[in-house]
Amino acid sequence: MSSQFSFRLLTTDGAARRGEMTTAHGVVQTPAFMAVGTRGAVKGLTPRDLVGEGAEIILGNTYHLWLRPGDEVIARQGGLHRFIGWNRPILTDSGGFQAFSLGARRRIREEGIHFRSHLDGSEHLLTPEGATDIQARLGSDIAMALDECLAQPASFDAVRESTERTARWAQRCRERFLQLQSVIPANAGIQGWTQALAGVTRILAASQEVTDSRGNPNGDSDQPRFPTITNPGQAQFGIIQGGTDPSLRTLSVERTLAVGFEAYAIGGLSVGEPADIMYSVVEHTAPQLPAGRPRYLMGVGTPLDLVEAVARGIDLFDCVMPTRNARNGQLFTSHGRLTIKNARYAEDARPLDANCACYTCSNFSRAYLRHLFVVGEMTGAILNTVHNVRFYLDTMARIREAIVFGSLGSVQQALRSTFSRPLCDS
Amino acid sequence: MSSQFSFRLLTTDGAARRGEMTTAHGVVQTPAFMAVGTRGAVKGLTPRDLVGEGAEIILGNTYHLWLRPGDEVIARQGGLHRFIGWNRPILTDSGGFQAFSLGARRRIREEGIHFRSHLDGSEHLLTPEGATDIQARLGSDIAMALDECLAQPASFDAVRESTERTARWAQRCRERFLQLQSVIPANAGIQGWTQALAGVTRILAASQEVTDSRGNPNGDSDQPRFPTITNPGQAQFGIIQGGTDPSLRTLSVERTLAVGFEAYAIGGLSVGEPADIMYSVVEHTAPQLPAGRPRYLMGVGTPLDLVEAVARGIDLFDCVMPTRNARNGQLFTSHGRLTIKNARYAEDARPLDANCACYTCSNFSRAYLRHLFVVGEMTGAILNTVHNVRFYLDTMARIREAIVFGSLGSVQQALRSTFSRPLCDS
Numbered sequence: 001m002s003s004q005f006s007f008r009l010l011t012t013d014g015a016a017r018r019g020e021m022t023t024a025h026g027v028v029q030t031p032a033f034m035a036v037g038t039r040g041a042v043k044g045l046t047p048r049d050l051v052g053e054g055a056e057i058i059l060g061n062t063y064h065l066w067l068r069p070g071d072e073v074i075a076r077q078g079g080l081h082r083f084i085g086w087n088r089p090i091l092t093d094s095g096g097f098q099a100f101s102l103g104a105r106r107r108i109r110e111e112g113i114h115f116r117s118h119l120d121g122s123e124h125l126l127t128p129e130g131a132t133d134i135q136a137r138l139g140s141d142i143a144m145a146l147d148e149c150l151a152q153p154a155s156f157d158a159v160r161e162s163t164e165r166t167a168r169w170a171q172r173c174r175e176r177f178l179q180l181q182s183v184i185p186a187n188a189g190i191q192g193w194t195q196a197l198a199g200v201t202r203i204l205a206a207s208q209e210v211t212d213s214r215g216n217p218n219g220d221s222d223q224p225r226f227p228t229i230t231n232p233g234q235a236q237f238g239i240i241q242g243g244t245d246p247s248l249r250t251l252s253v254e255r256t257l258a259v260g261f262e263a264y265a266i267g268g269l270s271v272g273e274p275a276d277i278m279y280s281v282v283e284h285t286a287p288q289l290p291a292g293r294p295r296y297l298m299g300v301g302t303p304l305d306l307v308e309a310v311a312r313g314i315d316l317f318d319c320v321m322p323t324r325n326a327r328n329g330q331l332f333t334s335h336g337r338l339t340i341k342n343a344r345y346a347e348d349a350r351p352l353d354a355n356c357a358c359y360t361c362s363n364f365s366r367a368y369l370r371h372l373f374v375v376g377e378m379t380g381a382i383l384n385t386v387h388n389v390r391f392y393l394d395t396m397a398r399i400r401e402a403i404v405f406g407s408l409g410s411v412q413q414a415l416r417s418t419f420s421r422p423l424c425d426s
Numbered sequence: 427m428s429s430q431f432s433f434r435l436l437t438t439d440g441a442a443r444r445g446e447m448t449t450a451h452g453v454v455q456t457p458a459f460m461a462v463g464t465r466g467a468v469k470g471l472t473p474r475d476l477v478g479e480g481a482e483i484i485l486g487n488t489y490h491l492w493l494r495p496g497d498e499v500i501a502r503q504g505g506l507h508r509f510i511g512w513n514r515p516i517l518t519d520s521g522g523f524q525a526f527s528l529g530a531r532r533r534i535r536e537e538g539i540h541f542r543s544h545l546d547g548s549e550h551l552l553t554p555e556g557a558t559d560i561q562a563r564l565g566s567d568i569a570m571a572l573d574e575c576l577a578q579p580a581s582f583d584a585v586r587e588s589t590e591r592t593a594r595w596a597q598r599c600r601e602r603f604l605q606l607q608s609v610i611p612a613n614a615g616i617q618g619w620t621q622a623l624a625g626v627t628r629i630l631a632a633s634q635e636v637t638d639s640r641g642n643p644n645g646d647s648d649q650p651r652f653p654t655i656t657n658p659g660q661a662q663f664g665i666i667q668g669g670t671d672p673s674l675r676t677l678s679v680e681r682t683l684a685v686g687f688e689a690y691a692i693g694g695l696s697v698g699e700p701a702d703i704m705y706s707v708v709e710h711t712a713p714q715l716p717a718g719r720p721r722y723l724m725g726v727g728t729p730l731d732l733v734e735a736v737a738r739g740i741d742l743f744d745c746v747m748p749t750r751n752a753r754n755g756q757l758f759t760s761h762g763r764l765t766i767k768n769a770r771y772a773e774d775a776r777p778l779d780a781n782c783a784c785y786t787c788s789n790f791s792r793a794y795l796r797h798l799f800v801v802g803e804m805t806g807a808i809l810n811t812v813h814n815v816r817f818y819l820d821t822m823a824r825i826r827e828a829i830v831f832g833s834l835g836s837v838q839q840a841l842r843s844t845f846s847r848p849l850c851d852s
Contacts, residue, residue: 041798041805048785069772069797077775077793085789346495349503359474363511367503371495372467378804379467 004233005141005262007294011404015287015313018403021294023089023141024233025081026056030294031310031403033396034059034091034318035389039068040084043323044378044385047086053358053390054397057089057141059318062134063098063126067117071137072228079139079230091318092140093298094131094173094239097267099124100149108148110165128172132236136180139230145173147239147267159243160251166241167255174259177236184232235262237296243268244277246284253288264289265296266314270305279308286313303332303395304419307412310399322392326384329373332391336418338366340384342425345370358390359383430659431567431688433720437830441713441739444829447720449515449567450659451507452482456720457736457829459822460485460517460744461815465494466510469749470804470811473512479784479816480823483515483567485744488560489524489552493543497563498654505565505656517744518566519724520557520599520665523693525550526575534574536591554598558662562606565656571599573665573693585669586677592667593681600685603662610658661688663722669694670703672710679714690715691722692740696731705734712739729758729821730845733838736825748818752810755799758817762844764792766810768851771796784816785809 004024011018019030035042035050038061042050050058060080065071077083080090096113100106103115103124112127128146135143146169150162238261242248256264266285269278282297289295296316297309306317322332329340333353338345340352351361352369360369360383372380395415402411430450437444445456461468461476464487468476476484486506491497503509506516522539526532529541529550538553554572561569572595576588664687668674682690692711695704708723715721722742723735732743748758755766759779764771766778777787778795786795786809798806821841828837 039797039801039803040794041803044804044808046785046805046808047789064801068801069793073773073793073797076773077791083791083794083797085794347499347502359472363473365503365509367495367499368466368509368511371465371509375465375490375494377465377467378470378807379472381804382470382472382808 005235007263007292009292013403013406013408014311015283016310016399016403016408017291017313017315018400019294019315021089021315023057023235024231025087025089025141028056028089029400030315031306031396031399032057032316033306033392034316035323035392036061036318036320037084037086037090038320039064040080042385042389044327044382045323045389047084049359049382049386050086050389051088053386054393055088055389057091058086060084060090060092060138060140061098062092062095062131062138062144063102065092065138066095066134067119067124071134075137075139075228075230079137081139081231089141090138091142091237091296091316092135092138092144094144094146095126095134096131096146097149097299099126100151108165110168112146112169113148128169129176132173132176132180133227136177136227136229136231136234139234141231141234142262143177143234143236144265145170145236145238145261147241149268149271150241150243152243152271152273154243156245156248159241159245159248163242163248163252164255166239167252167259170238170256170259170261174236174238174261180227180229184229237261237263237265239265239267239298240285240289241268242285244273244281246281249281249285250288253285257290263293263296265298265316267298269297270299270301270319275305275308278305279312282309282314283312289313302419303392304415306392306395307399307408307415310403311408311412317396322388323385326388327381329380329384331384332388334391334418338425340366340370340373342370344425352387353391356387356390356394358387360387360390431661433689433718435718439829439832439834440737441709442736442825442829442834443717443739443741444826445720445741447741449483449661450657451513451515451567454482454515455826456741457732457822457825458483458742459732459818460742461749461818462487462744462746463510463512463516464746465490466506468811468815470753470808471749471815473510475785475808475812476512476815477514479812480819481514481815483517484512486510486516486518486564486566487524488518488521488557488564488570489528491518491564492521492560493545493550497560501563501565501654501656505563507565507657515567517568517663517722517742518561518564518570520570520572521552521560522557522572523575523725525552526577534591536594538572538595539574554595555602558599558602558606559653562603562653562655562657562660565660567657567660568688569603569660569662570691571596571662571664571687573667575694575697576667576669578669578697578699580669582671582674585667585671585674589668589674589678590681592665593678593685596664596682596685596687600662600664600687606653606655610655663687663689663691665691665693665724666711666715667694668711670699670707672707675707675711676714679711683716689719689722691724691742693724695723696725696727696745701731701734704731705738708735708740709738715739728845729818730841732818732821733825733834733841736829737834737838743822748814749811752814753807755806755810757810758814760817760844764851766792766796766799768796770851778813779817782813782816782820784813786813786816 021028102118106115131146147166238256242252294315297314331338334355345366348366402408447454528544532541557572664682668678720741760781771792774792828834
């Protein structure tokens, strides 16, 4: 493992795991949920809002940050943590998913993903080495390997081919990552790192192979051809693909474990497949991953998904659902989902959730939140987001506690009962 | 004066005054600036943001709150303070200005302002009594009398006629206000007020004249015909009109003082006239207002306007400029105005203003704020608003301190020098 990354399994409840993930920017209690800070901000929140509601780690999107303001800019600003004013752990994705879902005219080639920017149509190539370099510049605590996100449904052969390619890309990502790691002095801490950068620059510049950063987003010959590493303690996770076929998932696990990362994620789920398919893929895949490393289920999910996946051995989640739904007036409460624009809340003096201690529930009524939503006040989006993020974080805290007491099953039943129903206000 | 409203003049520096305004919800150090919470929220901020940056009083817009969610709804929620989660002082305007500026097909008649809602075209009539009742329901600490905001330029005769009508409306507003006050038990505090409401209801319902609330926005016959008073300690300010003609301003002062309010505002300025005209009207009018009462200059202004008006005897201000400009990326700093989208800030690691201790300047760089603005992140609008509001509040604090030390002239010179220049980044 990277010198500053470690994972300690504290206890288990069936397949569920209670752990502690240590990163270069601090400790994360797992199972954990990461709010999504797409473009360097969790929409509608400030870092103090996030800290106030108990967030220990957030996610940043490499694709967006690469295009704007640019990974080079962020590196020159001292890395993503410093740039966005967040000094707790950050995980960055590889950029692949957005290149697929947002990029235009995308083509997968062995070298990487060709696409045109959704912003200005400019041509880009995201390679495994490039995705690794960009994340080295961003300096997240956890970088993700570049994987191929195959559109579903796809034939067995297409999924197998894609899974094999993802494994080859994983190998290239890891090689690049280790190359970068190898030039970091063994005693480099974040504090002393600045002084070491000059040395890295010299070493990398002297290596023709290393300087060939195929992922250079602009293709400008005058750009530095080696990444500025802003976080020497960065870890790198590999991603398991394989669609919904168990044998391909197992193949992907074998290939990815053979490469060897600090930990592993399960990708390619929560892309439209039924929940029971997702749960069964997780149930099949998670136990094949090393028990001593955290397991991250990417892009998941609803509160029910969280507990169902934890019960199948998952430790880490991210999803835009709490933040996006908040802006759309969809709130999560201990009684189920609540649509704040509903006229029934026009004079409802109660908080969103009497069981919630967030800033919003401690100070504001449903009537006020409905008013703000109806008139389109930004403050409404802020207060809704504060609540939904807190609800997700509290759900994870409840799950963590239940694992310790061996009672995850009852939390699972409670969340099934709450979130399998229609909206609580319908 | 209303039992819970008072003003204490602490010291002066020339015409400038350092005072303390006590309201039913606490004390405001004057000269003071009120951030504008148009529809029950200062756009982009939460109450804790406002308190964190030192806001002591905010303004709410009666027109907007009357139409949505409705003054009756807010009254049933316990009044505006409780509804919006802000327990410090609130001043509400009369609704007249927005009825003029936003309402469609508006017609001024002696009874009041006829207009159609900018939201749904529904017909409304805002009368002096109605504006008073609506604000009684909102329960602001300071209510404003309904005035006529005449479009400029206008003939002397038109301004005189309008000024006379405003004086007649002031009389009707005050009579209504005193009627409502007269039924409030002398010992009613906010705490014990709920119990007194039933009594008020009975008394008002028995009075045919009082129940004829011509300002009933919906004209529904089944609506209560008497206002629920949510803040027994409310004060009421009269408004001086008279355009830019000194004799008409003097006429308006005489008429409005003859009515008698807890304090007085100067209206009808900052509506497009040159700054020197505004300053000279203030210089002419302010000294004619009682020294023992606060003087409020409505809808003003730039940082320079603030100090220039304070130097001419003004104590209270409101303006959307800090909040609106923040959302448009126009920041106020101790070096002048700054346009955050400017490319020169793309890699500027400095805070917006090294002399500012706001949350934004304490934690984030210009480069980050520019990025957030360019990509359109809501968090950028929040952070910009936090800064601009703090800049205005700090400017007032600086002005207050200078008055105490008899050095307002130097602050005036400094602000002239800073804000008479073009943008600091142009």
